[in-house]
Amino acid sequence: MLDTVYRVMRCIVTGMVVWERPEPPSRPVPSPLSRERIVRAAVELADADGLAAVSLRKVATVLDVGPMRLYGYIAGKEELLDLMVDAVHAGILPTGDGWRAALRSLAETTRSVVHQHEWLADLLGGRPQLGPHALATGEAVVAALGDVDVDDVMPVVAAVNAYVIGAVRREIAERRAERATGMDEQRWQATLGPYLERTFATGRFPALATVVRDAAHSDADQTFRIGLDFLLDGIAVRLSG
Known part of the structure; x- marks a missing residue:
């Protein structure tokens, strides 16, 4: 000992x-x-x-x-958690030609790995992961951004990571709430629907009422892809400016 x-x-x-x-x-x-x-x-x-x-x-x-x-x-549990995070990073290896394809692949593979290992949502963010698999992920992304100005590389990657972390944490929180309550999204909406109708009928929230009633309601996959497209389109405009 x-x-x-x-x-x-x-x-x-x-x-x-x-x-x-x-x-x-x-x-x-x-x-x-x-x-x-x-x-x-x-x-x-x-x-x-x-x-x-x-x-x-x-x-x-x-x-x-x-x-x-x-x-x-x-040495202790903190090291064990670091090793666990790095181990599952083996599944996050961006592919594709060009910065846009690589960043999309980074986002989608990160989301996929978090869906396989829900606990990862609680450990993403904060200080950078520096294990060998995480570094390989970073190397692949940065190499794909070779034509991007060196000062823009990390802000671009950080923006995509922030979007993904926020999105997957919301998705995992929804999964956990469904398990805890036994109520999926459709049942939750049906339960809260009458309350929203009464609230919107007051006329106090006209903009929200229009969106809730008239906008297309996308599933989680569609919502993730649409939000990612908005982000990548904005990055493209900024990089071309």
């Missing part, structure tokens, strides 16, 4: 992040261990029951090892 603590503290002091830090030597034990196995188990727990289900103790139980063995591979 003291040896494990020493290794962890030494790595912290020397500034080595988890992706640079070597794993402990493999040992011939009944339950072989690796960071990959630890992360896979944690992702499966989070996929099944959310981030609240992820702890080093629960991961150790799934892997049939003592919790202290995990500290030879990771």
